[in-house]
Amino acid sequence: MQLYLPIAEMPVDPFVVITMGAAVGFLSGMFGVGGGFLMTPLLIFYGIPPAVAVGTEASQIVASSVSGVMAHLKRKTVDFQMGAFLVAGGAGGSVLGVFIFRALRASGQVETLISVSYVVFLGVIGGLMLWESVRALLRTPEDKKRRSRKRRSPAWMASLPFAMRFRASGLYISPIPPMVLGFFVGMLAAIMGVGGGFVMVPAMLYILNMPTNVVVGTSLFQIIFVTAITTVLHAAANQTVDIVLALLLVSGGVIGAQLGVRAGVRLKAEHLRALLALLVLGVCARLLIGLALPPGSEFIVETAR
């Protein structure tokens, strides 16, 4: 069976696409990540034009983050105040990201930009995660007790202007660092077709020093808004959001995520993190090989719009 995608303008096998959604959903449910960093490269490998893959992923992440944030809303583990500043910065970053994307698309360099951004970010994050999880696995139980971290507001952030209290996070800091962080992640989201949780969550933990229990909920909250803005901007500026493709991916993704969550509880947190790090590095390596090896054909011919 074939289904013709109206925006990608190509036929796909809907079962293959749903299976891809389910596979990535399974991994994202198991590891508690958004999965955009897996889905966008997978769509490109499948033959979806890179610009459409990025635009469509933004709208798919809206859907998967909404279903993820529901549980956090019920448990009241979302810092709305922090989320609002992250979104404010993220909106600006998303505008700049889509602008860069559009300019590079016109000059024909957007595929290179996407691949290079992936290699850099996945390489750095995957490397750090692997390093961290290997250390965690080698640590003895006594070490763990000693290393329990004391959390307090970073002093330099409180000394910046407009410092305020973030009750849900128990912090007294200026809103400028969260806005800068939001801006940066918003730009990544727009260029790479990801939610940016893989950058946002560690940054919230280690830079903003937010408590672990509100980090994931707040990250999902900001991802919904930023990817929603990114979706509208990609649709408006590039006409690259394929809603049929997005809904196919969502339908596979929600089922995969449920199964993934169930599989994830059977594994230890340290093992999960090490596996995720290997997965991230694997995608990074695959993209790097794609960039470094001579292409299958020396010329790229495309229909111009």
Add this chain to the structure above:
Amino acid sequence: MMRLLLSLAALLVSATEVSAQGVEIALTEDRVAVDTGFAGARLTLFGAVTGLENPSSVDIISVIRGPGARFTVRQMKKSSLIWTPGPTHTIENAPGLYITQANRPVDDIAPLPAQAEYRLDAEYLDVDIIHRENPPAAEAGLFRSAFLSEAEALGLYRSRVGGISFKKGSLFTINARLPANTPVGEYDVAVYLFRNGLLIGSDSATLRVNRVGLERRIYDFAHQRPVSYGFFCVALSLIAGWLASLAFRK
């Protein structure tokens, strides 16, 4: 089926009326719908050879020419560690699709001047290449030939021997296939009749490839009101995500 019979009947009438040597063609369907299930289309063309004693002694070449399109050609270059595409060269006025079919190799049917005159192979197409940076003279033809071979790889430019069968008397049919990535717009379908290397007749018909149904609505919505379409996509995603969380609530 009714249309097919009518076109056959029309052909037979014209075949008996016209005494001059020539060819008449008709498409069984002059519209191709690109809908959500579109994965390419089959075209059947009926034709009749007129005014000849021995109609099966002729050679037939058909040319399907898609609507004018713009293409971009980029050459991959190695810059330090990675391969990146070089400057964009734009191809203007090229047909979006070019399929030629013949009952035997075109070189055996028509001499080269005739092939060039009637564009019986993509090689003879006039395409304008606009270079953003002028390539050295030695590479001038490089992008043209690269375009032609890549368009063939994409399935848009093709030439094949076959698909033409002679039926009873002066009738023949041509079976062609439009690929799934065929462009939308107005097509020109031409049939050339050769005997002993000489063109003895030609006829053409038009074909429209249209987007229809849901596929068309989504495409038009996304391109005519892109901002509203963006909000629509967000709304659908929000609903889909919310429904998913309801479905799996513990």
